[in-house]
Amino acid sequence: MKHLLNLLAAVALLVWGTYLVRTGILRVFGANLRQVLARSISTRPAAGLAGFGVTALVQSSTATALIVSAFVGQGVVSLPTALAMMLGADVGSSMMAVVFSFDLSWLSPLFIFVGVVLFITRQSTPLGRFGRVLIGLGLMLLALRLVSESTAIMVRSPAVKALLQSLYSDILLEITVGALMAVVAYSSLAIVLLTATLAASGGIPLDVALGLTIGANLGSGLLGVLATAKSAVPVRQVPIGNLVFKCFGVVLAAPFVGYWVTYLRPAVPDHATAVVLYHLAFNVLIAILFIGFTQYVARWVGQWLPKPDRNPVTGRPHHLDPSALETPSLAISNAAREALHQADVVESMLLGMLRVIKENDLRLAEELRRMDDTVDQLYSAIKYYLTKISREALGEEESRRWTDIISFTINMEQIGDIIERILLDIEEKKIRKNRSFSDAGMAEICELHARLVDNLRLGMSVFLNASVRDAQKLLEEKARFRDLERAYAGTHLTRLTENTAQSIETSSLHLDLISDLKRINSHICSIAYPILDSAGALAPSRLKPVLPEQPSRVL
Template identity: 80%
Template structure:
């Protein structure tokens, strides 16, 4: 029992080391890795090479799948190119398995020591986070040695020998066990290294090891499908397509595993090398065979998982991918996209105000007011999603972006509330009482409304791009809007003095409406403040300097 516990602990340490490396790399280089993938997908060959490189660094094809899936959801990468990235990602994982198969146990103490020193001394910056990566690499190497030592003792047990013999009698069972282990460990790399170590120690025969490796490949594809089950259709398509390739590849390779073993084994020095080279060969051949069929796989996946009709999607959150929470930079991107979705709903409400006023459309007013519930739901969903992102895992720039998203969604939620109240006022004070604005008053409302739409779109652009110039322009628009509101309030009073009947009947509504539009504009322009503040372009005070006359001394 003690030896079994030691083996399980060593396997757990291997999985934990893989997790530390993956999360550490994503925290330090996450944004850069995403840029590399986004810029290297002009064709299938480049996409596969990019997937290979990024996954070799991440040591996780599952993490690469989540990043690429988010790109497909954003429309940055076509599905066939994303599938090509995943073919390269599988080769990248195989290459790392080859590297770790060498005897690097001497390096483990150095990596752990260096990593701990860096992490404890520089926890708040990227150097400290890189220390976590070194700790993870050291733990992986240490775990592989512990697995070998613990497993050698266990192989002497008759029960273990009987269990291994029963598994090796059925190739389908070997593949199933390998797939299950990969899913449970959340890493096919860890299972392939485990199998290679056990094969080198003589714990499992080589033919059983190859069956487990095929199962681990299948399990990594299944893991991606399971991880993204609650995500949007666009995000789920990539893991499903990758799983399709793996399933077909395993079916094709299974009958030839014995043939490969018979012809390649004499040229391979040891069992561990044979296992990892089989793993590498499988993924290289699969990549070369299937890269020409990514468009076919994409069409199949699109039929199995058709995209939802965007015109039918109102306020339901559809960018908040739960699987992205493990990658902070990716989760921040998902939250930003959902915030823009919230702003789109607000824009729909704002655009509808003018038709309601012109056409006295009570039905449209009611539909627009219901959209405020969607805006509120989106705000709550985004806020809850952001709270689940570990702030400690965020860099300085990502932490600032986290705050910007919260500020943006609050402003959009408040704009939605104001629009709802404006629509209620229009219904009660104009439509139901059969009143109308004067031609001059209506022209003023149309002018303010048009400026408001332009400012909202400019504000969305500022939030998306972080342009300091556009942020400054947005603040300038705030002052212009305020001046217009004052001027139109004055001209309305002039019309009242001229005893214009329409102006008298709608006076209260007119003044309230242009005041509410100014308040909406203020919330929109508030989007510029975090951008200007982070760029150091915001003055400490907005009070204009002027020569204030001194008060006479009371004495």
């Protein structure tokens, strides 16, 4: 029992080390990795090489699958190109298995020591995050040595020998067990390394190890499908397409395991090397055979899992992919896109509001008020999504973006509430009482509304691009809008003194309306403050310095 616990602990340590390396690399290089993948879309071979390079660094084809799937969901990468990237990613993962198959246990103490020092002393910096990667690498190397030692003891047990013999010559059982192990461990790389170590120590025969390796490859494809099961349809298409390639590879490779053992094993120095080289050969052959067929597989996947028609004002979040949370930079990007979706709903409400004022459309007013519930739902979803992103994993720029998104969504939610109250006032004080604004008053409202729509669109651009020039322009619009609101309030009072009947009937509503429009504009212009503040373009205060009071002279 003690030796079994030692083995299970070593396997857990191997899985944990793999996790530390994967998440650490994504936290250090997440934004750069996204840029590399996004730019490598000119040809399928280039996409495959990009997937190979990123996965060799991240040491997880599943992590690459999640990043690439998010790109497809955002429309940055086409599905055939994404599938080519995944073929390269699988080769990159198998190459790392070859590297780890060498005896590098002497590096384990060095990596752990340096990693812990860096992580503790510089925890919130990129150097500290790189220390986390070194800790993971050290734990992986240590775990492989512990697995080898524990296995060498356990294989002497008669019960263990009987269990291992049950796998012998049953390729389907071996593939199934390998796939399940990869899914449970959340890492095909860890399972391949474990299998190679078991084979090297004599724990399992070579042909069983090769069957488990095929199953681990199938399990890595299943992992991507399971990780994106709750994501949008475009995101789920990439793992499904990659799983199709895996299935074809299993069908082609399984019948020829015996040939590898018989004819190629003599040329390989040991069983561990034979396993990792087989793993590499498996993925290289799949990449070579199927990279020319990605467009056909993409077409099949599109037919099996078609994209639904998307309503731009639906309340369901479009971009909050939970599988992207392990890559903070990608999750921040998803939250920003969902915030723009929320702003689109607010814009639809703002445009419809003028129609209600002009046409007295009660049905449209009710629909627009229901859309405020959509705005509130999106605000809650974005806020909850952002709270699940590890703040420790965010750099300075990403932390600032995190705050900007929260501020933007709060402003959009408050604008939606103001529009809802305006619609209720219009229904109660204008439509149901059959009143109307004077021609001059309606013209003023239309002018303010047009400026408001333009400012909202400018605010969305400022939020998206962080342009200091546009932010300054938006803040200038705040002063112009305030002056217009004061001027139009004055002209309305002039019409009251002239006893204009329509102005008298709608006086309270008119003044409240232009005041509410100014409040909406203030929320829109608030988008500019974080951009200008980070650029150092904000003055400390708009107040003029007050002269100190002079002491009164007593006569």
